[in-house]
Amino acid sequence: MIAEMADTLNFDTLVKEIEDLVKEKNCGPILIRLSWHDAGVFSSGALSGGCPNAAMRFTDAGEGTFGANAGLPTVALTLLKPVTEKYAETGFISHSDLWALSANVATKVMGGPDVPTRFGRPDAKDSSASVESQVGRLPDGDKGVVHLRDIFHPKGFDDKDIVALSGAHTVGKCHAERSGFEGAWTEDHLKFDNTYFTHLLSKKYEAETTAKGNPQLRCPVSGTMMLTTDMALLEDEAFKVHVERYAADQDAFFSDYVKAWVKLQENGCTDLREKL
Ligand code: HEM
Incomplete structure (x- = not known):
């Protein structure tokens, strides 16, 4: 059968x-x-x-x-x-x-x-x-610059890759009952574009504590949120240059994202084939 x-x-x-x-x-x-x-x-x-x-x-x-x-x-x-x-x-x-x-x-x-x-x-x-x-393998959303590098560099990703991959948060939401964080990064959480980066640069975020006791940031005007790890991309110049580049140029984001994402999806694999 x-x-x-x-x-x-x-x-x-x-x-x-x-x-x-x-x-x-x-x-x-x-x-x-x-x-x-x-x-x-x-x-x-x-x-x-x-x-x-x-x-x-x-x-x-x-x-x-x-x-x-x-x-x-x-x-x-x-x-x-x-x-x-x-x-x-x-x-x-x-x-x-x-x-x-x-x-x-x-x-x-x-x-x-x-x-x-x-x-x-x-x-x-x-x-x-x-x-x-x-x-040491998966990142925590309440940590900062050092943690991002500690997690991603041993996987073979550089600072540019970390910023590009973080751009996936342009889609989706945090769920209180799953991670303890709450909310979406963008207004249209089902649209894959570079809004995550434009929001990081243009919105003012305020610190808050979620009902589950987790620290995060929220923009009181749009209601959208950021994790501490997202905001860390603005704190370090080596990260920030890429945030600025991707906010100004969606094609650059897509191109760098695809390279880093495919590497992530294939990390540690051998003998992969082009066809199923
Ligand atoms: C940089 C460090 C990262 C941290 C600290 C982080 C943390 C989180 C957290 C806490 C959530 C909320 C989960 C939930 O409550 O359902 C989340 C959601 C999400 N993350 Fe990340 N993440 C990181 C990197 C990434 C990367 C590299 C990708 C993919 C390239 C990614 C893709 C997503 C997506 C798509 C969602 C939304 C899931 C949903 O809507 O159910 N994240 N992330």
């Missing part, structure tokens, strides 16, 4: 089903975050390993239980379930490749750049293939 079904599946229908899901459920941002946290645990510094492998789908231990991933194994994977059952559980595509492809299709649907997806990420067989902890 599964083998028969696999014969009828093809790449174009897979992409179309992801596009339809993103439009129908407005779930583009969380699909980007799913791929980012699958791949983002990678490090080649003192901590090593952590290539994208969809370990988050196991919730008995490991990545599926990390506080930083709250909402991903539950909300994101529930949304993706119909596509997962049809395409990943039949062996047509690996779970990790599906997460990478879904993020890239979502980016495009929301008006962002075309992102090429390569294939061949391996899937964890159980939670033991998870990295040991989120500490």
Whole structure:
């Protein structure tokens, strides 16, 4: 039965089903975050390993239980379930490749750049293939400049990459029940453009504490928010030059974002193929 079904599946229908899901459920941002946290645990510094492998789908231990991933194994994977059952559980595509492809299709649907997806990420067989902890691998939103470099440099990203990747916050929201932070970075949280950078430069933000006790910043006029890590991009000249460049030139943002994002999605992977 599964083998028969696999014969009828093809790449174009897979992409179309992801596009339809993103439009129908407005779930583009969380699909980007799913791929980012699958791949983002990678490090080649003192901590090593952590290539994208969809370990988050196991919730008995490991990545599926990390506080930083709250909402991903539950909300994101529930949304993706119909596509997962049809395409990943039949062996047509690996779970990790599906997460990478879904993020890239979502980016495009929301008006962002075309992102090429390569294939061949391996899937964890159980939670033991998870990295040991989120500490030192995934960033905390209440920290600053030093923390951003401590997290991203060992993954092979420079200051420009850190700024470009942070621009993904032009879409999506913080949810009190997931991260303890609250609100959206931009007024249209489903549009992938350079508004995150124009907001950083043009809006006045005031410090506040969320109901969950987390420190963040909010613009009282627009109601949009920023994390401490977002504001850190203005504090350091080596970051700020890129904020200014991306605010003035969306094409420059898209071009640098695609390079850094593809590197992130492929970090630690070997022998990836152009075609599924
Ligand atoms: C630079 C350090 C970063 C920090 C501290 C950070 C932190 C956070 C936090 C706290 C949330 C809210 C989660 C929730 O409550 O649902 C969030 C959401 C999000 N992040 Fe980041 N993030 C960072 C970098 C990135 C990167 C590199 C990407 C992708 C390239 C990304 C993409 C997203 C997206 C799309 C959302 C919205 C998710 C949704 O709407 O459900 N973030 N981030």
